[in-house]
Amino acid sequence: MRYYPIFVNLENKGCLVVGAGEVGKRKIQSLIDSGAGRVTIIDTREPGPEFDSVTALPNVDFLCREFADTDLDGKFLVIACTSSEEVNWRISNLCRDRGILCNIVDQPEKCSFIVPATVKRGDLTVAISTAGRSPAMAKRIRKELQESFGDEYANLLTAMGRIRPLMLSLGLTTADNTAVFRSLVNSALLDALKGHDLDAATEILKESLPDPLHDNIPELLDGLV
Template structure:
């Protein structure tokens, strides 16, 4: 991060502006909205600044810059065409530790002006750090469209009731729940529609008859790894959570999207590695929810696809705890799509079967004939530990040894690696790839060469054919 975004209180502080042309006027207009004291140094004044001077909104203190004018100044704007003068101003301000901005010369700025969306008291400031102003303008247009002009009044009215709410709800968590409920109610829409009296009436009713503090457990699928594939609803819930229990497969990019003051608890589990038991995870979920907390259970992929999410929600319902489910993109769908392998295709596969390879041999012993049907694509999660036995059983029950397979590790991420081979080479391939990995078996794998696309977006992606390695 090249610049720290901060909001400065300039009220009644002395601001020095050197230059009084159109560029200076635009900066002065912005500064006046903060109730700063604007002092101007310039030989000539543009008509707009002359008008401000006549209204006594600004002060014209000199025609020529002197170092002595920097005394008791909080911030300086240099908006002149004189390169040497701008250089001198920057140097002196740097010596005196005064914030300075030389307009259109980023190398001589100790701060830069962001692009501002003003819904006062809500302010949204965005910046490209001077690298892409046109892109920034397009982004600002999108953000502007998201927030109606009256949106700031929501914050104004809420602010007027803060002290009342604080007295009414002594518990911090109760206050948080109240505000969340209020801002998700008709209160906001009434203000946006100009019905402020109705909005205040709704607010007062909610203060008089608040709901009891009730915890809940929200099951969230975080997708296959790439943070871009997180759903909008998942992001919203992660921003509202009091506590997040997350698994081993959750990337740091996704963890960074969790609300900063939420407590994050690692409860990761991996096949073959000793870790916290499922029973302990369930007990912890229920314990936290009964404290009135909004508890997010964050799992890789989709929670209902080999994620044991159903077990956790069953326990929650048995304990009379409210639940929600936010689905995620399961690894089988995400990794195959990012590898250019369609799981079904009119000419290659009539359907797709998802199974887990972990402890699967006993559970599916009677289903090998179905799994060995070449008209179906087989997607196997956690296949590494039983890979060789799976291959043997499929071949024994009718799958051809030459059936194409793909093993995908770290799917959908910039570190994605895909190795293509044959069913009878499965053991050799797994020795070349890291976990977590996904196994796809079926004729659709033959399409990957034609349909692969992610390598064009990620130079680090690695697609190999086993025959070129062994």
């Protein structure tokens, strides 16, 4: 199967995780880190003390009981990682009938979406999928990418995020803005950030940015080099 790659906005969305074992805990944390509006967790075991920081969050509900069909009410996305084949199939079928996004961990045949291996550097997220054929290969590629993409990529994205509204405020043409943005990402700014070279980064911005933004360069680089 060829999957359609997509990044989903979970803000103000209700998410459900059934099964809070080691895998479930990672899935729960990933939903929280992605800004899920409300995360409901269901497990037949009481959460251990290591889970206190998660269950204390105002947008997290922990229910110590068996899964019930009504738990799907109002949910946008569901992840199941239980040891019960019956429960996993039940959740999968119910989500399919209701049009709810569903992931059954390590069982792609029961999923409407699969979770790719990812490399994250600040606002940069690189996702790797093998269409469920080889999670081991996806993990290998992720490891290689982790070595290739350092924190300088996160810093460059932060700088670009600061520059963009200032550029747009100048009222230049789309072509002019595009030329500046392309110049920056293809310049040596990434190397300057990686080497914590403030002078080089400053000079590159002076060469690339319009004159009215030169006074903003110190704040654009604040905390990045």
